[in-house]
Structure formats: structure tokens, C-alpha cells
Amino acid sequence: xxxSVATVHHVPRLVAVLSLILxxxxxxxxxxxxxxxxxxxxxxxxxxxxxxxxxxRPPAPPADGEPVDPAFAADKLRLTDPCELLDEDVLKxxxxxxxxxxxxxxxxxxxxxxxxxxxxxxxxxxGQTMTTxxxxxxxxxxxxxxxxxxxxxSACFVSVITQEExxxxxxxxxxxxxxxxxxxxxxxxxxxVTQIKDRAATRTAAKGSLITLDPCALPEKxxxxxxxxxxxxxxxxxxxxxxxxxxxxxxxxxxxxxxxxDDREFDDKxxxxxxxxxxxxxxxxxSTAFPSCEVTWVxxxxxxxxGEVVEVKSAxxxxxxxxxxATAVAFxxxxxxxxxxx
Numbered sequence: 347x348x349x350s351v352a353t354v355h356h357v358p359r360l361v362a363v364l365s366l367i368l369x370x371x372x373x374x375x376x377x378x379x380x381x382x383x384x385x386x387x388x389x390x391x392x393x394x395x396x397x398x399x400x401x402x403r404p405p406a407p408p409a410d411g412e413p414v415d416p417a418f419a420a421d422k423l424r425l426t427d428p429c430e431l432l433d434e435d436v437l438k439x440x441x442x443x444x445x446x447x448x449x450x451x452x453x454x455x456x457x458x459x460x461x462x463x464x465x466x467x468x469x470x471x472x473g474q475t476m477t478t479x480x481x482x483x484x485x486x487x488x489x490x491x492x493x494x495x496x497x498x499x500s501a502c503f504v505s506v507i508t509q510e511e512x513x514x515x516x517x518x519x520x521x522x523x524x525x526x527x528x529x530x531x532x533x534x535x536x537x538x539v540t541q542i543k544d545r546a547a548t549r550t551a552a553k554g555s556l557i558t559l560d561p562c563a564l565p566e567k568x569x570x571x572x573x574x575x576x577x578x579x580x581x582x583x584x585x586x587x588x589x590x591x592x593x594x595x596x597x598x599x600x601x602x603x604x605x606x607x608d609d610r611e612f613d614d615k616x617x618x619x620x621x622x623x624x625x626x627x628x629x630x631x632x633s634t635a636f637p638s639c640e641v642t643w644v645x646x647x648x649x650x651x652x653g654e655v656v657e658v659k660s661a662x663x664x665x666x667x668x669x670x671x672a673t674a675v676a677f678x679x680x681x682x683x684x685x686x687x688x
Contacts, residue, residue, distance in 0.1 A: 418508035430547035467521035473585035476513035502527035569680035595662035
């Protein structure tokens with residue numbers, strides 16, 4: 347999940363980019379290509395699906411910055427295991443579950459077979475930034491506002507709004523080419539909402555894990571001021587990513603659960619930088635129309651090359667003349683000391 351904008355005058359562009367990323371992440375995250383489902387466009391009447399609750403009256407919106415229910419607070423969602431939300435008892439209603447496939451902190455899939463042996467891919471993602479979904483949420487599911495997108499003969503995205511401002515929610519994606527993909531999507535989404543409310547999928551964070559940290563709240567204000575420049579605004583994205591967009595530059599901080607190469611070579615063009623405290627960062631710069639410099643370092647490394655990394659990026663339009671790598675490294679050094687050691 348990536349992002350890039352130019353200046354504060356391009357804030358609408360940021361919103362559009364993040365909306366596009368969310369949609370593409372949903373399409374790619376369940377790995378539909380692996381299931382050989384055809385890609386199609388979203389039909390114009392994709393949202394004209396019957397409300398399964400039979401109600402057309404949405405609940406009243408909550409106060410700004412508050413979840414619709416305390417169970418959906420960001421700190422609780424960060425400790426919710428998305429794989430545990432894929433309840434096998436629910437999956438068995440649709441067919442034969444396969445192995446669960448985790449993708450990052452907040453997404454998990456099960457590539458299974460329906461009762462006729464056809465491919466059926468089920469993916470859940472929690473704590474997603476909701477823009478289009480929030481605007482178009484004209485249904486209700488499990489007592490919450492919801493929105494459905496359909497890719498004809500391919501997939502259905504059932505999104506449930508868990509916070510209005512800023513918009514957050516969860517999505518169940520069903521990849522299925524031999525039936526109504528939205529029906530199992532609604533059923534699974536109701537199960538997911540119930541489990542989150544019941545705290546049935548809570549996990550314990552490993553020592554030194556990034557999973558509980560709020561990337562927007564972690565850095566010191568002085569470090570953000572120096573890295574984002576004048577007039578910046580804060581843009582959280584999901585549960586583990588934050589951007590600060592200033593007049594002529596932007597700064598981002600992301601926490602990721604990902605594959606850790608044995609040689610720590612994340613990019614063949616990377617160079618090592620000393621971030622202090624024995625932490626080695628891996629720096630990569632680009633010279634596109636929106637040049638950037640990114641610094642990555644490993645926070646935790648577990649079995650089978652699984653682990654957690656921190657990513658810092660400094661970027662800005664070519665016309666903005668500043669040292670992006672120096673900015674990224676300085677910000678990274680300020681963040682390193684704020685993260686608990688493993």
C-alpha cells in the first residue's frame with residue numbers, strides 16, 4: 347500500500363489516490379489472480395443490492411473521531427487477529443475451507459472450495475480507511491452502515507463502517523465465479539462484526555512488536571515539523587500508516603508485517619545508513635516526477651523469514667528543492683528511539 351501527493355494544493359489528489367489504493371488493495375489482496383477469476387469493471391449499478399436487513403434507515407452517526415462502538419476503537423482493532431476472524435464453522439457453510447493466508451497485520455484470506463468443488467476465496471481486512479464506502483454506505487449489516495461493490499462474475503466487497511470521521515471500516519471480499527458472491531460476504535461480515543464485539547479474536551502482541559503503535563501519534567511534533575515543512579496536515583491511512591502533507595513536501599511513516607530477506611536486501615539499489623542504537627537502515631531514493639527517499643529497518647524477525655519493518659519516506663515535487671534522504675534519515679533516527687525494543 348503506497349501513497350504520494352505533491353502539495354497542500356493537491357490535497358484532493360491525496361484523497362483520490364488513497365481511495366484508488368484502497369480499491370486496488372482490495373482487488374489484489376485476496377489474490378484473485380491465483381484463483382483465476384476474471385477481472386472486470388465495476389458495474390454502474392453495483393450498489394443497487396437489496397439490503398439484507400430490510401431496513402433503509404441508517405443509524406445516527408457518532409461524534410467525530412469516535413468509533414460507532416467502543417469495540418471498534420483503533421487500539422482494539424490493532425490487537426484483533428484477522429485470521430481468527432475467518433471462523434471455520436462459518437466457512438464450512440459455504441464449502442470446504444483451505445489454509446489461511448495472512449497478509450500484513452490486518453488482512454487474512456482462505457482459498458477454499460464451495461460445495462461443488464469450485465474455487466471460493468474469502469478475505470477479511472480490518473481497520474481500512476473508508477472514503478467511497480463511507481460516502482455510499484446505503485445499507486445496514488449487523489446494525490452498522492454498509493456498502494457493497496460487485497465485480498461482475500468475479501467478486502463482491504462487503505464493507506462495514508466502524509467509524510465515521512475519519513472513515514474506518516472492515517471489508518469481507520468474496521472471490522467466486524459460480525454464484526452470488528455477496529451472499530456469503532454478508533454472512534461472513536456479520537460473523538466478523540460479532541466476533542470483534544465479543545473480543546473473540548484478540549491476540550497478544552510480541553515483545554517489541556509494532557502492532558500496537560499508532561504511527562500518527564508516535565513521532566515527536568518537532569520531528570514532524572522538521573520533516574513535513576510548513577502548513578502540513580495529518581492523513582492517517584488504515585491502522586499502521588500515517589502521512590504528513592506540507593506545502594511543498596510530504597513525510598510518511600508505516601509499520602508493516604512482511605517478508606524479511608536473509609541478506610536484508612529489500613531493494614537491489616539500497617545503501618546502508620546508521621540510525622543509531624545499533625539499528626541499520628536501508629535507504630533507497632527515486633528520481634521520478636515526484637522524487638522520494640525511503641528508509642526501511644527491521645524491527646522484529648521471526649521464523650520462516652517473517653517479521654516486522656518500519657518504513658519512513660520523504661518526498662516532494664521536483665520543484666521543491668530539499669534533501670529528501672537527509673530528511674528521511676533524520677526523521678527515522680527520531681522514530682527509532684520511540685519504538686520499544688524487542
